Amino acid sequence: MNYMGFIIGFGLLLFAFAWQVSLDGIQRKITARIHKRFGPPWYQTFLDIFKAMSKEPISHGWIYDFGVMMALGGTMATLIFMPVAGIISFDNMDNFFVITYLLAIGSLGMAMSAVGSGNPWASIGVMRALTQMVGYELPFIITVMTIIFGFKTSSISTIAHLQQGGFLYWNMFRFPLGGIVAFVSLMGMLGKKPFDTPIAPAEIASGPLVEYGGKHLAMLILQHEFSTFIEVSLFVNLFLGGGPTIIAFLTKYFLVYTLTTMIATAVGRFKIDDLIKFYYKVPLAMAVVQALVVVFTGLGVTIWF
16 A cells, blocks of 8 residues: 555645645735725634634534535545645546546535535525536636647646746647636636626525535535645646746746636626636637647647747
């Protein structure tokens, strides 16, 4: 048994918790300053998690309870396979398809638990989340499959390594249409405006989260932070060359996440039907064009600039 892999994976979970929860507090501060407010302290998210963890939750049945554990456990299991600055917990397991399938476990657990609460707002939020997932996943998958076809590998660490040599080697510049599609899809994955229709606090009272409190809420906050770490890290690895050092990786991560926050702060929310129409028009068309260019010309696979 590869005990070292489990040790590295556990260390990666602790690191992701400390980094992403701290960064979430910083983003709340950035949002407040853009809105000309002072905002909470950077460690406010830590306080929210620990305070919620200290309170007893209200249960709506075993499906409600099990779904929360499934959501958090599935997301944590996914995170340990994500390469970070060349650090890999288990060799040959940092595969895009492995991470994609495992990440779905967390989403399904969240959906199962929210629907089990019996609250109509939660059910509406889950339906919106699944509908939104259908919208952004198709153009994102086409874009990533284009990269996999070009480089003949689905290993995330290998794809990141093939982008070393300067920023012109990054897939964001090799496959510019695909890079734009991936960033727009990332906004949808993170649930940032204009793609925050599943939560929509002023419209459906935070949707799937409406019934949660206490330890259940704390676990779902953790699940969200771990999921955010996976999704932003995936974008950094696939399109920005990962990072030869942890400092380089975290710098790219910080810049990408901050950019999504600033955009979300300045725009409004899509309606769910407009959101799907948008993803199936602009990003999908750009993803298909990028795929055709790579398949028939090979541009981007080899350095041409």
